[in-house]
Amino acid sequence: MCSYGSKLVAPWTIASPISAKICRLRQVAKRFYNFGSKEYKSAFGDAPFFDSQGLRERTIQYIKNFDASIWHKDPIRTIVKGNYFIQGVESDTTNAIGNINGKQIFADKETFEKITAHISSSALRYEVSKCKDLMKAVRRLEADLL
Numbered sequence: 001m002c003s004y005g006s007k008l009v010a011p012w013t014i015a016s017p018i019s020a021k022i023c024r025l026r027q028v029a030k031r032f033y034n035f036g037s038k039e040y041k042s043a044f045g046d047a048p049f050f051d052s053q054g055l056r057e058r059t060i061q062y063i064k065n066f067d068a069s070i071w072h073k074d075p076i077r078t079i080v081k082g083n084y085f086i087q088g089v090e091s092d093t094t095n096a097i098g099n100i101n102g103k104q105i106f107a108d109k110e111t112f113e114k115i116t117a118h119i120s121s122s123a124l125r126y127e128v129s130k131c132k133d134l135m136k137a138v139r140r141l142e143a144d145l146l
Helices: 017-032 038-042 052-065 109-123 135-145
Strands: 002-004 007-009 078-080 083-085 088-094 100-107
Touching: 078 109, 083 109, 100 109
Parallel strands: none
Antiparallel strands: 002 007, 078 083, 088 100
16 A cells, blocks of 8 residues: 555555556565664674764865875776786776776786686685675685785
């Protein structure tokens, strides 16, 4: 059911097809919106306290001092265990409206094979439980890759 005016009606009885779609979207949004819920927050365990005001101030300072040309001079690339892979094809990156905002290096075949071999051999060491709590395994994998 969906509210239409002051009464509850079935979505298919609403005169406008757009109104019916909006009604269905609202129902889906209510059903799947868990961001910030207790269940969502519990997935992260006991997160340490952080200074949000300090984070805000450091972020503003970072933005004020940001050098956009660095994304051109130091392109996005693959990094595994601190090793930078710079072989491959360099390409422009774009922002959300299509403006070029930097560069990236697509891995060549040799680099791709090295990464695949590393992940394949490393993944065997990560214990993945049958439950949905993969946070520890993901953190260990991140630490290994970065």
